[in-house]
Amino acid sequence: MIMRHVISILVNDQPGVLQRVAGLFGRRGFNIESITVGSSEEPGLSRMVIVTTGDDKTMEQISKQLYKLIDVAKVIDLSMNPMVARELALIRVGAEPSERPEILGVVETFRASVVDIGPNTLVVQVVGDSDKIDAMVELLKPYGIKELTRTGVTAMTRGMTRK
Amino acid sequence: MSIQSVVAESKSREELHARLMQPDEITGSEILLRTLLLEGVECVFGYPGGAVLYIYDAMHNNPDFKHLLTRHEQGAIHAADGYARSSGKVGVCIATSGPGATNLVTGIATAYMDSVPLVCITGNVATSLIGTDAFQEADIIGITMPITKHSFLVRDVKDLARTIREAFHIANTGRKGPVLIDIPKDVSNHLAKFEYPETIDLPTYKPTIHPNKLQVERLLAAIEEAERPVILAGGGVVYADAANELMEFVEATRIPVTTTLLGLSGFPSAHELSMGMPGMHGTKTANYALQNADLLISIGARFDDRVTMKLDGFAPNAKIAHIDVDPAEIGKNVPTAIPVVGDVKEALKLANVKAKPAQSAEWLEQIQQMKEQYPFRYKDSDEELKPQYVIEMISETTNGEAFVTTDVGQHQMWAAQYYKFKNPRSIITSGGLGTMGFGFPSAIGVQMAHPDKLVVSINGDGGIQMCSQELAICAINNIPVKIVVINNQVLGMVRQWQELIYDSRYSHIDLEGSPDFVKLAEAYGVKGLRATTKAEAQAVWQEALNHQGPVLIDFVVPRMENVYPMVAQGSTLDQMIMGDSE
Numbered sequence: 001m002i003m004r005h006v007i008s009i010l011v012n013d014q015p016g017v018l019q020r021v022a023g024l025f026g027r028r029g030f031n032i033e034s035i036t037v038g039s040s041e042e043p044g045l046s047r048m049v050i051v052t053t054g055d056d057k058t059m060e061q062i063s064k065q066l067y068k069l070i071d072v073a074k075v076i077d078l079s080m081n082p083m084v085a086r087e088l089a090l091i092r093v094g095a096e097p098s099e100r101p102e103i104l105g106v107v108e109t110f111r112a113s114v115v116d117i118g119p120n121t122l123v124v125q126v127v128g129d130s131d132k133i134d135a136m137v138e139l140l141k142p143y144g145i146k147e148l149t150r151t152g153v154t155a156m157t158r159g160m161t162r163k
Numbered sequence: 164m165s166i167q168s169v170v171a172e173s174k175s176r177e178e179l180h181a182r183l184m185q186p187d188e189i190t191g192s193e194i195l196l197r198t199l200l201l202e203g204v205e206c207v208f209g210y211p212g213g214a215v216l217y218i219y220d221a222m223h224n225n226p227d228f229k230h231l232l233t234r235h236e237q238g239a240i241h242a243a244d245g246y247a248r249s250s251g252k253v254g255v256c257i258a259t260s261g262p263g264a265t266n267l268v269t270g271i272a273t274a275y276m277d278s279v280p281l282v283c284i285t286g287n288v289a290t291s292l293i294g295t296d297a298f299q300e301a302d303i304i305g306i307t308m309p310i311t312k313h314s315f316l317v318r319d320v321k322d323l324a325r326t327i328r329e330a331f332h333i334a335n336t337g338r339k340g341p342v343l344i345d346i347p348k349d350v351s352n353h354l355a356k357f358e359y360p361e362t363i364d365l366p367t368y369k370p371t372i373h374p375n376k377l378q379v380e381r382l383l384a385a386i387e388e389a390e391r392p393v394i395l396a397g398g399g400v401v402y403a404d405a406a407n408e409l410m411e412f413v414e415a416t417r418i419p420v421t422t423t424l425l426g427l428s429g430f431p432s433a434h435e436l437s438m439g440m441p442g443m444h445g446t447k448t449a450n451y452a453l454q455n456a457d458l459l460i461s462i463g464a465r466f467d468d469r470v471t472m473k474l475d476g477f478a479p480n481a482k483i484a485h486i487d488v489d490p491a492e493i494g495k496n497v498p499t500a501i502p503v504v505g506d507v508k509e510a511l512k513l514a515n516v517k518a519k520p521a522q523s524a525e526w527l528e529q530i531q532q533m534k535e536q537y538p539f540r541y542k543d544s545d546e547e548l549k550p551q552y553v554i555e556m557i558s559e560t561t562n563g564e565a566f567v568t569t570d571v572g573q574h575q576m577w578a579a580q581y582y583k584f585k586n587p588r589s590i591i592t593s594g595g596l597g598t599m600g601f602g603f604p605s606a607i608g609v610q611m612a613h614p615d616k617l618v619v620s621i622n623g624d625g626g627i628q629m630c631s632q633e634l635a636i637c638a639i640n641n642i643p644v645k646i647v648v649i650n651n652q653v654l655g656m657v658r659q660w661q662e663l664i665y666d667s668r669y670s671h672i673d674l675e676g677s678p679d680f681v682k683l684a685e686a687y688g689v690k691g692l693r694a695t696t697k698a699e700a701q702a703v704w705q706e707a708l709n710h711q712g713p714v715l716i717d718f719v720v721p722r723m724e725n726v727y728p729m730v731a732q733g734s735t736l737d738q739m740i741m742g743d744s745e
Contacts, residue, residue, distance in 0.1 A: 011367075012367055015316070016304065016305075016308075016314075016316075019305065019308060020308060023308050023309060027309050057494070060494060061491065061494075061495060064490050064491035065491050067490070067491070068338075068489070068491055070312070070313040070333060070365070070367060070368045071367060072367060073366070073367040
């Protein structure tokens with residue numbers, strides 16, 4: 001069954017490692033919905049979070065092929081367990097002064113925040129899972145979305161403490 | 164110059180080792196040469212250029228370091244490949260930046276597909292020029308990322324010795340493969356104190372060597388229950404030096420063996436339990452056995468599409484067990500019930516401790532009958548010199564004991580079908596990538612690794628022209644390769660497909676205008692011989708074998724000969740076109 005998966009990959013913090021991972025997905029026909037990279041809790045190691053889709057066989061191949069990269073230390077399919085997955089979006093939305101109260105109402109409901117105000121636009125920052133951001137975008141559409149940027153998903157499992 | 168003078172002598176290795184380990188302040192180039200020597204490299208293959216001038220300068224008057232100058236970087240890397248496949252050691256080639264490096268690409272992909280341990284050294288422009296589209300700059304790391312096991316760009320000379328050591332380790336452990344080291348020109352001239360790391364610390368690279376005992380026990384249990392078991396042995400058996408262990412396993416379990424193209428030399432073809440090669444041009448017996456097996460044990464073979472043919476319908480009744488050092492191969496193409504991840508030799512050793520026979524007596528009888536009924540066959544002729552006859556003659560006169568390299572195409576399949584390989588590592592052929600131009604230069608590397616052994620390179624008249632420039636280094640260094648050209652004046656395999664699948668619409672397969680190969684050899688100072696009949700073939704081949712130096716033999720064979728049996732693409736293994744082999 002084809003499902004959405006969130007994979008966390010611990011990699012050596014080396015030049016070219018993003019290219020190695022992204023290239024692997026590309027040439028083997030694995031899908032990348034989003035990819036984020038940043039430092040991890042271990043010095044010298046970075047953590048990538050990739051959102052992908054595939055059936056069980058594809059997911060097994062993704063994991064095995066990733067492990068073949070010399071710079072890959074650990075691959076975890078976070079979706080196998082309860083997880084926290086978050087994404088941040090900045091949305092520049094058209095906001096004539098008369099519309100602002102309405103927009104601020106939406107912002108408040110979503111526990112988002114306004115991080116910049118222009119003469120006739122607002123920049124809204126929203127953090128949440130991808131569905132929440134999709135919903136927020138939908139609600140802001142009527143006001144005119146001038147610019148939208150999303151970080152992609154970063155995630156970790158709930159509860160347990162991993163080494 | 165002779166071949167011996169190009170291969171580093173090993174007798175004074177301890178003295179050399181002590182001398183090389185001195186913590187002198189030396190350049191990156193000298194660090195490179197020292198490290199290669201410390202890794203046991205006997206001969207490197209390469210071609211100089213602007214970005215590697217410091218490296219080549221360091222070779223000047225360095226009596227310890229042996230380098231063979233090819234006439235094309237592709238020749239260098241195929242030679243390094245042949246050296247590696249035939250010896251089990253890491254092959255090394257050197258090329259300059261830009262075009263030098265990109266000329267290695269086909270060779271790197273060839274080695275990657277067939278899991279051959281290579282270290283490819285490329286020069287690059289100076290670090291200050293990287294990324295500026297400098298003269299002869301190419302992003303060779305980026306270009307080769309999908310076809311290397313790993314690659315390094317060395318930006319600091321202090322990292323160089325460690326990097327080379329790691330590259331050799333990565334290339335020749337786990338599933339082997341090519342590793343590229345890109346060295347900017349300034350780094351090759353920077354000074355550093357020489358330090359050769361004693362140990363290798365790669366926390367993120369730990370290939371599984373020892374298999375899971377439980378899985379091995381499951382495998383043995385499955386064997387004891389099996390009535391129609393088959394072993395599919397691949398290149399992994401050869402690369403793990405596990406031919407003896409495989410023999411022991413086969414004899415203990417009484418399971419018939421089919422060997423893939425790369426695995427041909429891993430199990431002697433004359434053995435009673437050998438069924439020969441499977442797949443597109445395999446034996447009817449091997450394909451029958453695969454299709455009717457109840458247990459299929461793949462050992463170091465990766466279910467390539469030329470072996471399985473149409474996957475849906477491959478080995479339909481078999482439970483599949485798979486021994487492989489690369490876990491990603493298990494379950495990639497076929498669902499696997501018993502996965503055994505680990506070194507093939509270790510896995511077989513473990514299995515051999517408790518291996519018991521399968522219930523295969525009836526099955527073996529059936530297979531024996533098929534072997535007798537369906538050997539490889541061709542329609543011989545008294546008027547024409549058949550290519551299969553040439554290969555049989557070579558096989559018989561060399562007693563199946565020569566190192567044989569092949570190029571790609573019909574002659575490759577005939578060599579696989581009619582040369583009776585006896586010894587591990589004795590077939591050197593581009594199986595995965597199918598690289599034309601590989602056959603002849605790889606033989607040079609084989610001969611460098613085995614100066615006293617007979618090396619026969621079997622080529623078509625197409626492929627020989629893709630790297631024939633290397634005749635020069637055979638002549639100059641007296642590298643005594645026997646270069647066979649199976650000359651049918653066409654691109655035979657393409658012609659065969661056009662005949663059988665494209666209704667004889669022959670499109671761009673005629674090699675009219677090829678040089679006179681005898682004269683071509685002679686132009687380089689290599690002996691050239693030609694045969695157009697059986698009698699001539701016998702005579703010139705003897706003359707070639709008796710000749711001390713390199714020799715090219717042009718066997719002129721008919722255009723229209725096809726490789727049979729054949730399974731057409733899109734068919735399952737049991738749908739074989741027998742053709743002339745009926």
